[in-house]
Amino acid sequence: MHLLGQTLISGFLLGGMYALIAIGMTLIMGVMKIVNLAHGALVMVGMYVTYICFVLWHINPYAGMFISMLLLFVLGSLIQRYMINRLVEVDSILPENQVLLTVGISLVLTEVIRFIFKSDYLSVSTGFSGKTVFLGKMSVSVPMTIGFVIAMVFTYLLHLFLNRTDLGMTIRATAQDRDAAVYMGVNVSRVTMITFGLGSAFAAAGGSLLLPMFYLWPDIGHLFTAKAFIITILGGMGSTAGALLGGLTLGIAESLGATYISMGYKDVVGLVVFLLVLLFMPGGIKSLVKR
Amino acid sequence: MKKISSIVLAVILVFTVMLTGGCGNSSKSSAAGEVKIGVILPLTGSEAMFGTMEKNSFQLAYDELKAAGKTSVGGKEIKLMFEDDQSKQDVAKSAAEKLINQDKVAMLSGGYSSSCTKVIAGSAQTMGVPFLVVTGSADDITKQGWQWVFRGAAAPASKYTEALWDMMDKVIKPKTAAIIYENTDFGTSSAKAFRTACQKKGINIVFDQSYESGAIDFKPMLANMGKSNPDIVFAVSYVMDAAMIVKQMKELNLNTKLFIGGGAGYTMPEFKENAGNASDYVASTTLWIPNVKWPGAKDYFTKYKEKYNKEPDYHGAQAYATMYVIADAMQRAKELTPAGIQKSLKETDLMTIMGPIKFEDWDGYTNQDKPNTYVVQWLKGNLQVIWPQDVSTAKYVFPVPKWNER
Structure with a gap:
């Protein structure tokens, strides 16, 4: 019995952090209809920023996260303004151009980081990295719990932002109908810039929360792009609640798979869930809520 | 304005292509003065750290050999050509084929992950070019009866x-x-x-x-x-x-x-x-520790640490020893063709920092050194x-x- 508990706890906590990374992607995908394959690379850059803050100035990763979010907001906005916008606004020959562009951006980011830091594995070890609390026989990792709580707070704040503020509503309006938003006087290019910035900042936050218990190397981005992609589809594009549920579902599914099938098939479990959702619930979790 | 920037972009792209492709091309002019050895290692991707350590160790051994005058064979200079396999089998295969067909290397070395090593070994065997494995350890790599594949510094995984x-x-x-x-x-x-x-x-x-x-x-x-x-x-x-x-x-x-x-x-x-x-x-x-009794082991460890500011482990030692085996085989080869080098590799009996290396056939293995x-x-x-x-x-x-x- 405690094995099931341990599995669920691990999956749940990890899923929360997956969700935070995926929320960034779902924002960008939902609002701009762009498949952003550079998302994982942005997570990676965010993690490196947090890492530098820790190594050079001994800033706790949870504080460094805010610096990293700010920087990534700027980086994301710039990428959107000067690179992606150029493709969105022009009728290009191939609609897949955005995909090619984001893949390119991700390669450039990865190789620049490799140029600076080499391919070494880096990790941040803080006093609490290995701390655990025992609930009965189940061990709960402290950094994971902190990460989970912060991820939930961010998700809730984003939810409030999108539903209660003017800017948030403008973002949602642009997501629903870009042309109509333009006619209503929305400065769409500014909105998309902010959205991309926000998405990148959330990517950085998710990465930074993982840093105290995981490790870092330039190619880590692919892992996150894949996970965020699955979760975004699971949850339904552009939905915060959907991404949250999607993240938790993926985390728990992976954990259960690892315990009861085999850890070698952990990724298979996630992908099977993904396929089932695509086949039987193409709108994602979001479509369930609507009905 | 838009036109200018797109031209700039195009120029940058062309340069990038030239730069990345250039590593291989520059050596085409090599003519008679060189004998080329292709080394395939994961220099990017998740195993890049190991690949880099091995590349550094190759370089370290090469510099030492050069100082000792052992990198020129019959007036030809041994030249290492590194290729990245990104820890991906398809990339490893195309790297091997490129080295063999375009660069006309005399032999291949490298191979970090077993899966990539296997692919490179397959290409080397079909095209008749000797391949000296550095790390790839899966048993079946030297159990196929492949005469062109040698494994010296690495033990079979089992x-x-x-x-x-x-x-x-x-x-x-x-x-x-x-x-x-x-x-x-x-x-x-x-x-x-x-x-x-x-x-x-x-x-x-x-x-x-x-x-x-x-x-x-x-x-x-x-x-x-x-x-x-x-x-x-x-x-x-x-x-x-x-x-x-x-x-x-x-x-x-x-x-x-x-x-x-x-x-x-x-x-x-x-x-x-x-x-x-x-x-x-x-x-x-x-397979190796810095304070092992073999001559030169401790030296390698300190030299590596001085030069690259990091501690090597047995992977680096494998690459270092491999470079010595290659230079030794080159020196003894009667002719610097793949077949000549294959013959001379087979006759190897060299003391390295990984211990004595010989390529023997035993227990179903072919050209496999007996490990310590x-x-x-x-x-x-x-x-x-x-x-x-x-x-x-x-x-x-x-x-x-x-x-x-x-």
Whole structure:
């Protein structure tokens, strides 16, 4: 019995952090209809920023996260303004151009980081990295719990932002109908810039929360792009609640798979869930809520 | 304005293509003055750290040989051409074909992951170019009867544990064992050999599972393993997975009498750095240690540390020894053609920092050196040799103290 508990706890906590990374992607995908394959690379850059803050100035990763979010907001906005916008606004020959562009951006980011830091594995070890609390026989990792709580707070704040503020509503309006938003006087290019910035900042936050218990190397981005992609589809594009549920579902599914099938098939479990959702619930979790 | 910037973009693109493609092309003009050796290693991707260490070691050995005047053979200069396989089989294959067909290399070397090594070996065999493996360890690489494939500095994965089994029989004497391994060629190969050996010795395997490398959370698997309460754990992992596994075992308060790594990650300095004090008392099999008795081993370690400011482990030593084997074979080759080098490699009998290297046919292997293996253990932050006893640098600790007694 405690094995099931341990599995669920691990999956749940990890899923929360997956969700935070995926929320960034779902924002960008939902609002701009762009498949952003550079998302994982942005997570990676965010993690490196947090890492530098820790190594050079001994800033706790949870504080460094805010610096990293700010920087990534700027980086994301710039990428959107000067690179992606150029493709969105022009009728290009191939609609897949955005995909090619984001893949390119991700390669450039990865190789620049490799140029600076080499391919070494880096990790941040803080006093609490290995701390655990025992609930009965189940061990709960402290950094994971902190990460989970912060991820939930961010998700809730984003939810409030999108539903209660003017800017948030403008973002949602642009997501629903870009042309109509333009006619209503929305400065769409500014909105998309902010959205991309926000998405990148959330990517950085998710990465930074993982840093105290995981490790870092330039190619880590692919892992996150894949996970965020699955979760975004699971949850339904552009939905915060959907991404949250999607993240938790993926985390728990992976954990259960690892315990009861085999850890070698952990990724298979996630992908099977993904396929089932695509086949039987193409709108994602979001479509369930609507009905 | 738009036009200008798109032209600029196009120019940049063209330059990038030229730069990346250029590494290979520049050497086409080489003519008669050079004999080229292709070295395929993972220089980017998740295994880039190992690939870089091996490339550095190749370079270190090459510079030493050059200083000793051993890099020119009959007026021709030996030239190393490095290619990146990105730890991907398809890239490894095209790298091998490019080196053989375009660059006309005299022989190939490199090969880090077993899966890539296998692909390169296949290409080398079909195209008739000698290939000297540096690290790739899956058993079947030298079990195909392939005359063009040589493995000197690396042991077959199933033989990594020779010294360990000796120690098992005399000291550990476990009744039950758990096996966890990454689901790669190297992982499955090592696990399979360990499993067979356990069955032969009547050790009960109570847990046996593979995992996908790069996981964040190993706890479900580890908790499951803890339930079966094994005497010893045998784990095959690369470095960061290794660190995550022992850290999370500590977090779960999971105790065994001895945790043994099957080489690869568990001997690396990065393992200790990342796992922190969770690395204490972890034992591992290994093929090389800096204080081994072979001549030049300690020298290599200090030189590498001075030059690159990092500690090498056995992977670097493999590359370093391989470079010496290549230079030696080149010097003795009657003609610098693939066939000539193959013949001279086969006659190799060289003392290296990995011990004497000879390419022999035994136990179904072809052109395979007989390896020397050791058991090491992390004691107070240092990697100490604990078995075989005649070369040990410290007394083994067994059974290891429980997490809460440390």
